[in-house]
Amino acid sequence: MAKNELTTASVLAFERKLDPSDALFAAGRWADRTADGQWSAVALREKSVRGTISNRLKTKGADAAKLDAAIENPNLQTVDVAALPNDADTLRVRFTLRVLGGAGQPSACNNAAYRSKLQATVQSYVDEIGFAELARRYAINLANGRFLWRNRVGAEQVEVVVRHLVGGEASHTWRFDAMAFSLRNFDVPAASAKDLEQLAGTIAQGLAGRDHVLLEVVAYARVGDGQEVYPSQELVLDKGDKRGQKSKVLYAVNEVAALHSQKVGNALRTVDTWYPDEDGDGLGPIAVEPYGSVTSQGKAYRQPRKGDFYTLLDGWVLKDQVPDEGGRHFVMATLIRGGVFGDSDKE
Numbered sequence: 001m002a003k004n005e006l007t008t009a010s011v012l013a014f015e016r017k018l019d020p021s022d023a024l025f026a027a028g029r030w031a032d033r034t035a036d037g038q039w040s041a042v043a044l045r046e047k048s049v050r051g052t053i054s055n056r057l058k059t060k061g062a063d064a065a066k067l068d069a070a071i072e073n074p075n076l077q078t079v080d081v082a083a084l085p086n087d088a089d090t091l092r093v094r095f096t097l098r099v100l101g102g103a104g105q106p107s108a109c110n111n112a113a114y115r116s117k118l119q120a121t122v123q124s125y126v127d128e129i130g131f132a133e134l135a136r137r138y139a140i141n142l143a144n145g146r147f148l149w150r151n152r153v154g155a156e157q158v159e160v161v162v163r164h165l166v167g168g169e170a171s172h173t174w175r176f177d178a179m180a181f182s183l184r185n186f187d188v189p190a191a192s193a194k195d196l197e198q199l200a201g202t203i204a205q206g207l208a209g210r211d212h213v214l215l216e217v218v219a220y221a222r223v224g225d226g227q228e229v230y231p232s233q234e235l236v237l238d239k240g241d242k243r244g245q246k247s248k249v250l251y252a253v254n255e256v257a258a259l260h261s262q263k264v265g266n267a268l269r270t271v272d273t274w275y276p277d278e279d280g281d282g283l284g285p286i287a288v289e290p291y292g293s294v295t296s297q298g299k300a301y302r303q304p305r306k307g308d309f310y311t312l313l314d315g316w317v318l319k320d321q322v323p324d325e326g327g328r329h330f331v332m333a334t335l336i337r338g339g340v341f342g343d344s345d346k347e
Contacts, residue, residue: 007317008343009111016338017207018138018268023095023147023259024250025229027088030222033159039092041256042229044080046246051075080250082257086226091151093219095264096144096165099207099334103131104335114317115155121317122335125328126208133203134333137271137285139196140186145178145219147267149259150230152178157222164202165214174199178219184284185275196269207336231257269337274326275301288333290341310341 025042032038053075085089094218104122109115141147145158152158158178163170181189188196206213222228232251251258269288278282283301286294290309292302302308312331317320323331 001231006113006117007111008314008318009106009109009114010341010342011108011110012106012114013108014104014335014338015107016265017336018265019098020264021095021097021262022253022261023093023264024253025082025231025257025259026092026094027084027191028090028092028156029088030090030193030220033090033161033220039155040085040088042084042091042231043255044082044250044252044257046078047081048078051077053217061347065341077248078246079248080246081228082231082250083228084223084226088221088228089225091221091223091229093148093151093221093259095147095217095259095261096218097215097268097344098204099213099215101207104332108110118317120123129206129325129328132200133329134206134271134336136200136202137186138268139200140181141268141270142215143174143176143178143192143196143241144181144183144198145153145221145268146177146183146262147217147259148219148221149263149267151221152225155179155197155221155223156166157220159220161218161220162199163216163218165216166212170216172198174200186271186285215221229257231265232260266307269333271333272330274330276307288330288337290334291337313341330339 010269026039027042028035028039049072053073054072104125105119106115109118142162143160145152145160148155148158160176160178162174162176164172176192176195177189181187201210202211202213202215205211210280234249234251236249251260267285270285272286272292273284275286277293283294283297286292286301290302291300291304292308293300305311307327309331312327313325316323316331317326
């Protein structure tokens with residue numbers, strides 16, 4: 001290998017540029033959406049239930065005696081639940097989102113030549129394409145309420161209010177009918193086109209580092225009086241062998257039900273429609289991940305050397321093999337996502 005041949009830095013890290021807070025839950029009436037004082041925090045509570053045996057039996061064949069014996073031992077569970085009060089029909093979900101500049105600039109890089117070439121490559125993207133398309137897709141994922149996850153499903157009405165905060169005050173406010181947007185494409189309803197364009201422009205300014213952008217996002221989902229709502233579920237690594245231990249633990253901030261900031265961020269970066277879909281799954285947008293991982297499908301849509309982030313980045317920076325426009329959008333969206341992408345010497 002020639003001494004002056006460019007190689008990937010072994011230490012290469014990027015900070016995320018879309019930085020959401022945790023999203024806290026509150027309950028109230030749909031008619032009180034503009035009355036902030038009428039909303040009360042949604043708390044978690046425990047529920048103990050007596051379930052029946054319904055799992056697939058380990059033994060082959062129908063063994064009535066063993067099944068009867070299993071049913072005699074009820075499936076006792078203690079779980080966390082969150083629900084609206086019986087006099088509240090609407091869930092309010094609120095979080096803030098910082099949009100940071102410096103997209104594509106590594107926070108750590110131990111190879112000066114690689115850093116210089118990488119920054120030149122990123123600048124070429126900014127000059128030729130810009131952040132307009134990515135910002136538009138991020139804005140749509142705010143407007144369509146994708147970040148509500150299961151709380152959006154089955155809701156009668158969903159309204160999303162986005163405020164651009166300057167000095168703690170709202171300098172601009174946009175309101176969107178989330179149910180008018182599709183989650184499977186990035187089409188914009190005509191009634192929301194102007195507001196969406198303004199919001200996307202604000203996000204693009206933040207990504208380009210031309211303006212300080214802090215957004216307050218408040219979603220109202222009308223789900224019905226007393227209905228159950230769905231915060232994030234905690235991952236309990238040390239379950240132990242204790243009988244009667246809580247089998248589902250939900251996330252709360254100071255005893256207020258909430259969504260993890262990581263879950264909100266995953267929804268906002270669900271903008272990748274450029275991945276290869278050889279099997280014709282028709283999945284729609286997926287979250288930006290280096291290998292296009294979709295855990296609910298158990299599949300990686302960007303296989304190594306077939307459109308994955310590392311192949312595209314190395315070809316673009318090291319070999320001047322410029323990806324198509326979708327590939328460049330994907331690479332930049334991954335850098336905005338942040339992560340550690342160094343080339344380790346270990347196999």
